[in-house]
Amino acid sequence: MTQSLGLGRIASFFLVFALGIWVSASGLTESIAMYWDDIVYLTKQHLVLVCSSGFAAILIGVPVGVLLSRPSMEKYAETIMQVFNVGTTIPTLAVIALSMTILGIGFPPAFFGLFVASLLPIVRNTYAGLLTVPAHLKEAATGMGMTRQQILWRVELPNALYVIFSGIRTALAINVGTTPLAFLIGGGGLGELIFTGIDLMDTGMLLAGAIPTAALAVAVDFLMGQAQLRLIPKGVNPLR
Amino acid sequence: MIRLEDLTKIFRTPSGDIVAADRVNMEVPEGEICILLGPSGCGKTTALKMINRLIPPTSGKIFIGGKDTSQLNDIELRRNIGYVIQQIGLFPNMTIEENICVVPRLLQWDIKRARTRAAELLDLVGLDARQYLKRYPKELSGGQQQRVGVIRALAADPPVMLMDEPFGAIDPINREIIQDEFLKMQSELKKTIMFVSHDIDEAVKMGDKIAIFRAGKIEQYASPDQILAHPENAFVADFVGTDRTLKRLRLLTAEEVADRNAPITSRSTKVDDARQVLAASKARFAVVIDGENRPVGFITADEMRGASGTVRELANRLPATVPIRADLRAVVSEMFAHDTMWLACTDDNGRYAGVISQPDVTTALRATYASAPDAAHDPGAP
Numbered sequence: 001m002t003q004s005l006g007l008g009r010i011a012s013f014f015l016v017f018a019l020g021i022w023v024s025a026s027g028l029t030e031s032i033a034m035y036w037d038d039i040v041y042l043t044k045q046h047l048v049l050v051c052s053s054g055f056a057a058i059l060i061g062v063p064v065g066v067l068l069s070r071p072s073m074e075k076y077a078e079t080i081m082q083v084f085n086v087g088t089t090i091p092t093l094a095v096i097a098l099s100m101t102i103l104g105i106g107f108p109p110a111f112f113g114l115f116v117a118s119l120l121p122i123v124r125n126t127y128a129g130l131l132t133v134p135a136h137l138k139e140a141a142t143g144m145g146m147t148r149q150q151i152l153w154r155v156e157l158p159n160a161l162y163v164i165f166s167g168i169r170t171a172l173a174i175n176v177g178t179t180p181l182a183f184l185i186g187g188g189g190l191g192e193l194i195f196t197g198i199d200l201m202d203t204g205m206l207l208a209g210a211i212p213t214a215a216l217a218v219a220v221d222f223l224m225g226q227a228q229l230r231l232i233p234k235g236v237n238p239l240r
Numbered sequence: 241m242i243r244l245e246d247l248t249k250i251f252r253t254p255s256g257d258i259v260a261a262d263r264v265n266m267e268v269p270e271g272e273i274c275i276l277l278g279p280s281g282c283g284k285t286t287a288l289k290m291i292n293r294l295i296p297p298t299s300g301k302i303f304i305g306g307k308d309t310s311q312l313n314d315i316e317l318r319r320n321i322g323y324v325i326q327q328i329g330l331f332p333n334m335t336i337e338e339n340i341c342v343v344p345r346l347l348q349w350d351i352k353r354a355r356t357r358a359a360e361l362l363d364l365v366g367l368d369a370r371q372y373l374k375r376y377p378k379e380l381s382g383g384q385q386q387r388v389g390v391i392r393a394l395a396a397d398p399p400v401m402l403m404d405e406p407f408g409a410i411d412p413i414n415r416e417i418i419q420d421e422f423l424k425m426q427s428e429l430k431k432t433i434m435f436v437s438h439d440i441d442e443a444v445k446m447g448d449k450i451a452i453f454r455a456g457k458i459e460q461y462a463s464p465d466q467i468l469a470h471p472e473n474a475f476v477a478d479f480v481g482t483d484r485t486l487k488r489l490r491l492l493t494a495e496e497v498a499d500r501n502a503p504i505t506s507r508s509t510k511v512d513d514a515r516q517v518l519a520a521s522k523a524r525f526a527v528v529i530d531g532e533n534r535p536v537g538f539i540t541a542d543e544m545r546g547a548s549g550t551v552r553e554l555a556n557r558l559p560a561t562v563p564i565r566a567d568l569r570a571v572v573s574e575m576f577a578h579d580t581m582w583l584a585c586t587d588d589n590g591r592y593a594g595v596i597s598q599p600d601v602t603t604a605l606r607a608t609y610a611s612a613p614d615a616a617h618d619p620g621a622p
Contacts, residue, residue, distance in 0.1 A: 006603060136329045137329055137332075139325060139328025139329065140323070140327075141329075142294060142317070143292055143318055143321075144318060144342055144344075144346070145317075145318035145320075145346055146315075147315055147317050150346075154331075155333070158331075158334075159332060218384065235332045235333050235378060236332050236333045
């Protein structure tokens, strides 16, 4: 056991060492230093896009999911969800391109495209999460004299929270991953370094955009994972 | 008190109307448990759920404590009725304490008062408050969860409780224990309870009255003993089973049947004196007791004929004794197990309390058959 652990440690040292050699050989450190101001500026832009569109998607997506799960919507909910599901199959690049044709170029179409792309998983998970709350919990709550509002807030939403949160996590992962495309319609972000790097065949510039994008995606997912672990009450959190 | 008057429920479905409850009339007196019993689809659950309006009645009236409930709104009505379901329905997102406090909080109780009440109730069902209040439902066993389910319904001290197969999902051993606990609690709390069950044994054990349902109608509404001894029709007789007389054994305890004046003698008594005691009481045997009044053996008249000395030398060992508080089913089972016609009974401290014999048991069972079936029927029936 200790033997293999020691070996693993040595192996990872070598790996890091090799990576270091490769990084300095490719001139990555130099290009990152060169584009540092751009990276900071574009990362900010990137984050503004992710946060604003993600936040808007949560703000709209959760209530829409709740609305669809209400008994009065039962007849139409499945049809509407089908429309949403078909919407999910449209590639996000196409969504962004389509929103440009309507909203022109710049921040608004990028915001809108990202918003639409992240809306779907949130609505779907909110709807599905609420539907899977066992009927007997709702019956018990009704029988105890809770109003519909109270049942929604105190029983249904808390018990669907884990599934809803998973939807938000997926949505944000898609969002962060898609945001580089915003550059194509003048929305800015780290895509600017990536696409320009590709066009100029400048690997250093490309990596200066790609590595922060990747790091951002990993960081966002990590944060969401931690939030899911810590924010959801123990009784309904399978992770705890 | 709960009174149902002509309570009717008709479900309108595309394939025609289904009558789930057909002019149900019944009254559950204050402080009694009434079991709604019947095969599945007989309308017992529908009848129950109409009381707290989880199913709105088609027509008819429901009175609770003499008050027509149609005057109350749904929310107000439900908050004043305890409700327990088979799936328990504890909210997984809330701690045990929060679960118990739900109704008190809905009724605007002060948080401190609600919490004190929760701790009090947990103690009542033998769960350590300090240990369990802050736990989540998934951290409790099924039996513990069901206990919490029951006390949650009791939290705001409602006069009326509705229980929909509350112990149906618990294993048989734990079910017996929880039933006994519940009966003990009920003997102090005296709630008026409607209780749905499909298990005749549970109904006989728990019910002060049993209402047997078929196709939305009450077939018979009477005490368990009345239903077992005098089923009103073939359906009821069939439903309670061919062994219904044996089921009645559970309704009586040895205390009610045992002969407390059966002759006794002590080990040191002279055989001559013992013989006289037996002759005076016309019994064929006497129970031998020790210095602390515990039954230790028996001696028969035949054995004493022509013998002398003390009882000690002639006494036989007792095959078994039964607690006087045991029900007759347990007593008869002991008799069969030891192939004996009679058994000595003991009180809680193991002291002699009487003798119970097979003829005593059959006489007790016959007594109910002899008495004519009297009024305890469905009060609404013609």
